[in-house]
Amino acid sequence: METFKTIIEPFRIKSVEPVHLSTPEQRAGYLESAHYNPFLLKSEQVIIDFLTDSGTSAMSSRQWAAIMQADESYAGASSWERFESAIQDLTGMPHVLPTHQGRAAERILYGHLGGKGKYFISNTHFDTTRANIEYSGANAIDIPVQEALDMDSSYPFKGNMDVQQLEKHVAGLGAKNISGVILTVTNNTGGGQPASMKNAREVSAVCRKHGILFILDACRIAENAYFIHEKEAGYTGSSFKSIAQEMCSLADACVMSAKKDALVNMGGFLALRSNELAAACTQLLIITEGYTTYGGLSGRDMEAVAVGLEEVFDPSYLKYRITSTTYLGEHIRKLGVPVVFPIGGHAVYVNARMLYPHIPVHEYPGQALVCELYRKGGIRSVEVGSVMFGKYDADKKLIPAAMDLVRLAIPRRVYTQSHIDYVVEVFEKIIAGKNNTSGYKITWEPEFLRHFTAHFEPVH
Numbered sequence: 001m002e003t004f005k006t007i008i009e010p011f012r013i014k015s016v017e018p019v020h021l022s023t024p025e026q027r028a029g030y031l032e033s034a035h036y037n038p039f040l041l042k043s044e045q046v047i048i049d050f051l052t053d054s055g056t057s058a059m060s061s062r063q064w065a066a067i068m069q070a071d072e073s074y075a076g077a078s079s080w081e082r083f084e085s086a087i088q089d090l091t092g093m094p095h096v097l098p099t100h101q102g103r104a105a106e107r108i109l110y111g112h113l114g115g116k117g118k119y120f121i122s123n124t125h126f127d128t129t130r131a132n133i134e135y136s137g138a139n140a141i142d143i144p145v146q147e148a149l150d151m152d153s154s155y156p157f158k159g160n161m162d163v164q165q166l167e168k169h170v171a172g173l174g175a176k177n178i179s180g181v182i183l184t185v186t187n188n189t190g191g192g193q194p195a196s197m198k199n200a201r202e203v204s205a206v207c208r209k210h211g212i213l214f215i216l217d218a219c220r221i222a223e224n225a226y227f228i229h230e231k232e233a234g235y236t237g238s239s240f241k242s243i244a245q246e247m248c249s250l251a252d253a254c255v256m257s258a259k260k261d262a263l264v265n266m267g268g269f270l271a272l273r274s275n276e277l278a279a280a281c282t283q284l285l286i287i288t289e290g291y292t293t294y295g296g297l298s299g300r301d302m303e304a305v306a307v308g309l310e311e312v313f314d315p316s317y318l319k320y321r322i323t324s325t326t327y328l329g330e331h332i333r334k335l336g337v338p339v340v341f342p343i344g345g346h347a348v349y350v351n352a353r354m355l356y357p358h359i360p361v362h363e364y365p366g367q368a369l370v371c372e373l374y375r376k377g378g379i380r381s382v383e384v385g386s387v388m389f390g391k392y393d394a395d396k397k398l399i400p401a402a403m404d405l406v407r408l409a410i411p412r413r414v415y416t417q418s419h420i421d422y423v424v425e426v427f428e429k430i431i432a433g434k435n436n437t438s439g440y441k442i443t444w445e446p447e448f449l450r451h452f453t454a455h456f457e458p459v460h
């Protein structure tokens, strides 16, 4: 095949949504009214929205066409059949439970398996995963590999689970107290880094040996398959879909938020092998989500997921997807912006504590960058650091998070190359003004999940 250095978006635009442009003066006013917390901005005040890749995908004309053909029957709808067979095809698991999003599948599975004295072990639990486990009374233990902690190591599979640690925990806690081992692919909380097939195979073998349930959190399994294809020996000849299928074949259960790699705005599912587990979870599904052939979804949603799960494995889509994320990361890295490396699948993470060494951690360097990105370029991003994870000691002194990162999550099929080039240019201004950037203090905060609603003020 002929190769070009420009990788084009493998789609053309049929329907457009205006982006509202604004001046720096307008944005300064918007930011002040939002108490310097971008979660409190209106979306129309934002030029480029990198808050999340969840539920923000652009759907294809095929997905919209499928939506028009959806069957909204209460039971046994043809849309359900299409949804069920798309998921059975991917996971190889016979039981499919449709849920309104990922966390609903998590609540059902972990609510059933969890409880006091139980443990779950993961490469890294996503925040809703941890919350559902802890809400049940169980404990969630994270065991990412050591390489994941080194921001500059170019180790290709920083999303791996530490298998030695897993063995140790199994020996220490006793297999019967471990309700499940969860491999999250890609590892969202760990920077969108992939896990290798070798790692999944080893984790699966440990689980099998001890009779522990192996659960795949498959939110970004197509993006993970792309990395395996590119970086793991023995997979260049395999299709992306067959790589994802092979990974599912190693697991006993699969939880997925369709808002990620199923390319839809809402949806999720739980897939299971065991008849007994499926029967118990189906009870909970009917009580809290809906009847078995729609759960938390309408026929339209199920149609869109069925088509999305096909489209996401298209080689030109995945190549565009991962290369455009890498493009942003590598270009701002060249400008001297400290980023988590290698660049993950769905987001670029900037190390704000390193970017702003003059801003002390209790003045939230991550929040400073989030505000600068908005002020200078209308870019909305999210602080993943001491605002999100910081705690207070008995004297109300801040216990900072391990790192102060800012996440730029890239919606799927939404932005073009010139949008990304614009973001790179905004970072040039960020670098030029970095010594004049000051920190922030919190003026109001709620008791839980403060990053969503807290109010801030600049420290001058």
Ligand SMILES: *Cc1c(COP(=O)(O)O)cnc(C)c1O
Residues within 6 Å of the ligand: 054, 101, 102, 103, 104, 126, 128, 129, 184, 188, 217, 219, 256, 257, 258, 259, 260, 267, 268
């Ligand atoms: C988004 C996400 C979830 C939760 O899914 P929702 O659809 O937001 O409820 C679970 N795990 C991972 C890895 C995720 O990224």
